[in-house]
Amino acid sequence: MTTLPHPSASGGLPAGMRERVLAASWQARPAGQPEPEPAEISPAEAFRRAADALDGLLATLGDDDWLVPVLRDLDVQGLVGHLIGVEEDVHRCLSGDPGVADTDHVEASQPVAARQAGRRAHQTRAEWRRAVGRTLDLVRARAGPPPGLASPPELASPSGVASTPELALHGMRLSLDTLLVVRAFELWTHENDIRQAAGLPLAVPDPSALRLMTGLAAPALPLGAARTGLGPPVHVHLVLTGPGGGTWDVVLGEGGRDPASVRIVTGTVGFCRLVANRVAPADLDLDITGDRGRAASVLAAAAALALD
Amino acid sequence: MGGPDALLAARLAAGDDHALVEIFDRLAPVVYGAALRVLGEGAAAQDVVQDVFVDLWSHPGRYDPEAGPLRSFLTVLARHRAVDLVRSELRRIARQERHFRMAPGHPPPSPGDEVVAWEAASLVRDAVQHLPGAQRRVVELAYFQGLTCREVALAAGIPEGTAKSRLRLALAKLETMLDRQLLESS
Numbered sequence: 369m370t371t372l373p374h375p376s377a378s379g380g381l382p383a384g385m386r387e388r389v390l391a392a393s394w395q396a397r398p399a400g401q402p403e404p405e406p407a408e409i410s411p412a413e414a415f416r417r418a419a420d421a422l423d424g425l426l427a428t429l430g431d432d433d434w435l436v437p438v439l440r441d442l443d444v445q446g447l448v449g450h451l452i453g454v455e456e457d458v459h460r461c462l463s464g465d466p467g468v469a470d471t472d473h474v475e476a477s478q479p480v481a482a483r484q485a486g487r488r489a490h491q492t493r494a495e496w497r498r499a500v501g502r503t504l505d506l507v508r509a510r511a512g513p514p515p516g517l518a519s520p521p522e523l524a525s526p527s528g529v530a531s532t533p534e535l536a537l538h539g540m541r542l543s544l545d546t547l548l549v550v551r552a553f554e555l556w557t558h559e560n561d562i563r564q565a566a567g568l569p570l571a572v573p574d575p576s577a578l579r580l581m582t583g584l585a586a587p588a589l590p591l592g593a594a595r596t597g598l599g600p601p602v603h604v605h606l607v608l609t610g611p612g613g614g615t616w617d618v619v620l621g622e623g624g625r626d627p628a629s630v631r632i633v634t635g636t637v638g639f640c641r642l643v644a645n646r647v648a649p650a651d652l653d654l655d656i657t658g659d660r661g662r663a664a665s666v667l668a669a670a671a672a673l674a675l676d
Numbered sequence: 677m678g679g680p681d682a683l684l685a686a687r688l689a690a691g692d693d694h695a696l697v698e699i700f701d702r703l704a705p706v707v708y709g710a711a712l713r714v715l716g717e718g719a720a721a722q723d724v725v726q727d728v729f730v731d732l733w734s735h736p737g738r739y740d741p742e743a744g745p746l747r748s749f750l751t752v753l754a755r756h757r758a759v760d761l762v763r764s765e766l767r768r769i770a771r772q773e774r775h776f777r778m779a780p781g782h783p784p785p786s787p788g789d790e791v792v793a794w795e796a797a798s799l800v801r802d803a804v805q806h807l808p809g810a811q812r813r814v815v816e817l818a819y820f821q822g823l824t825c826r827e828v829a830l831a832a833g834i835p836e837g838t839a840k841s842r843l844r845l846a847l848a849k850l851e852t853m854l855d856r857q858l859l860e861s862s
Contacts, residue, residue, distance in 0.1 A: 380705045382722060389700065389726045393733040399693035403736055605694060609686035615693070631694065633687060655683060 400615040406575035411548035412507050414577040418555035419500045421571060425559055426493050429566070434489040438565045439558075440474070442481060447558055448496050449484035453477025455499035458551065461537040462506040462544075469536035473675045476538065503551070510544060538675070549584045552577060554675060557644040572637050578612025582636055585643040585673060586616040592669035593620040601627035602662045610636040620669060630658035630666060642667065645674030681746040688736035696733050703750055704729070710751040714758035724757045803853040811846035814839055 397403060409417075426448065434445045442450060454477050457468040468476070484492045535547055542550065552573075560570045573581065586606055601621040608614055613636040619627055633655040641647045649667040656663045687695035704725060711724035728750055732739065739749050804815050810832075817828040829839040 381708055382718060385708075385722055385725065386700060386704070388722075389704070389729050390697065392726055393696055393730050394693070396730050396734045397691070400691045402691050403689055403734070605692075607687050607690045607692040607695075609690045613690045615687075615691040633683065633690075633692070 400617075402579075402612075402614045406579050406612060409576040409580070411545040411552070411580060412504065414552040414573075414580050415548045415555070416504060417577055418552040418559070418573065419497075421573075422555050422559040422562075423493070423497060423500075425562060425568075425571075429489070429562075431489055433566055434492075436565045438561050444562055444565065445484045445487070445489060445492050446481045447561065448492050449481035450474070450477045451555070451558060452484075452492070452496045452499050453480030454551075454554070455496070455503055456480065457537060458503050458547070459499070459506060461535055461547075462503070462510060466536065468538065470539050473538040507544065507548065546584060549580045550675070553581050553584070553640070553644065556581075556640075557646060560641075560646065573612070575611035578636055578640065579614070581640050582608050582612055582614060585640065585670070586614070587618060588673055589618050589666065589669050590620050592672040593666070595672040596665070596669050599665070602659075602666065603627040603629045604666050605629065605631040607631070607633040608636045608639050609633060612636045620666060628659055628662055630656065630663045632656055632663055632666060639670065642670050643673050645671045645676060679741065682741035684746060685736060685739055685741050688733065688739075696729070699732070699746065699750075700729060703747055706747060707750050707754045710754040711758045714755055715761060720761055721758070724754050724761065727757050728754050803850050806853060807846055807849060811842050811849070814842045815846045815850070818843055 426444075429444065435443050437443050438447045454473065457471070457476055460468045535542055535544060537547065540547075540550070556571065556573055556577075562568075563570055572578075586608065589604065589606070599621055601619055604616075604618045604620060606616045606618060608616075621627070634652050638647065638652045642649065642652060649664065649671075652667075654663075654667075684695050684699060688699075707728055708721055708725050711721035711728075712718065715721050715724070731753070732750065739746060743749070804812055807815065813832055814828050817823045817831050818825070823831060825839050825843065826836055828843070829836040832839060834842075
């Protein structure tokens with residue numbers, strides 16, 4: 369729990385009442401825990417759902433839609449090619465190939481994206497779908513079937529998202545669970561890239577998947593800060609509202625004895641789009657308490673987490 | 677993000693402990709005052725305040741910002757909880773009185789119990805005066821004289837079934853009157 373605001377207006381109340389009531393409240397429900405808490409799903413399930421959602425969108429596109437420019441110099445087909453390339457690197461990563469440990473996320477997939485040109489859209493889609501299936505197969509094989517069961521179960525609970533890094537991919541060192549949430553995050557981001565290019569409404573992951581995504585991104589803010597060079601330490605009280613949200617206390621930056629404090633309240637989906645570098649902080653509905661300049665640095669750190 | 681109360685509600689749902697602290701510091705004195713006006717007794721009013729805030733924190737979705745300000749929601753909740761306390765205290769007193777009548781050797785209630793009982797009972801006695809005569813009679817016999825339904829029927833000269841139905845009707849009216857009286861007084 370964080371350092372709570374100093375009592376400011378408990379006048380007229382019996383002594384000790386404030387502390388007693390707040391202690392009873394935290395006992396009833398720990399600070400930081402959203403209410404209602406969405407149903408827990410595994411990172412593998414979140415990845416599978418994100419893949420299904422993107423596949424569902426691709427299934428509705430006509431041949432011309434696949435040629436609509438989406439991102440960088442990629443049309444829809446090229447972007448799906450990028451995803452095939454990333455999935456192939458994931459396969460190599462899961463097979464223990466160190467060759468993908470430090471390659472660039474975009475550059476590494478470029479040849480696969482380029483080779484989609486001239487292919488039929490359904491071929492590209494089928495190849496990507498197979499690649500996703502192969503990822504899920506490798507994940508299941510890695511988890512291994514429990515003794516006495518014929519078929520492998522779903523992966524462990526998402527509490528393992530912050531578990532020990534064991535994999536190396538595209539400059540990241542991360543656990544299997546974290547990798548799968550990162551992948552779900554990317555699929556959702558690119559699904560919305562395509563939706564935006566096609567003039568379709570944006571998709572929102574279900575609360576269970578969102579909870580995994582926010583649970584990945586919020587504690588990773590120091591990593592983004594390291595990329596942007598945040599400077600003096602700042603204690604961030606981050607409140608993400610709406611389904612899949614929660615509250616996190618994170619310290620960014622290093623050095624100094626008394627970090628400045630900033631409270632940032634914003635919507636869960638907007639924050640995830642910021643982390644994907646798809647919106648600017650100015651586009652978000654924000655409630656900020658504390659130094660606004662420091663808050664802007666924190667938001668820049670969030671956007672620096674994007675893989676693109 | 678909506679008005680200030682909508683933002684607070686969203687923060688509570690997100691598990692923002694700072695939001696609850698802010699709400700407590702701003703509204704606890706009002707909530708405590710509302711409970712105190714109904715109960716007239718500090719310890720019980722503190723329990724009500726704790727119930728109200730723990731409930732708000734545990735189930736933030738029960739507060740709908742579109743239905744009204746948070747301040748009103750919490751004070752009404754406090755009054756209802758306080759009225760519930762009075763009712764349960766009355767039931768306890770009635771049970772105790774009946775028990776004393778049946779077992780005279782039982783130790784008497786403590787002075788604290790008597791004070792609370794007196795305050796609660798005085799509210800009810802006032803409300804009983806507004807009941808129609810026939811209903812007032814059965815309530816007085818059942819609750820203030822501690823008679824059973826059969827004894828009430830005999831004393832009032834009516835069938836036992838009639839005594840029961842009059843008692844049920846009277847209690848329903850009393851609850852309505854008690855709520856109105858307590859809300860008006862707070």
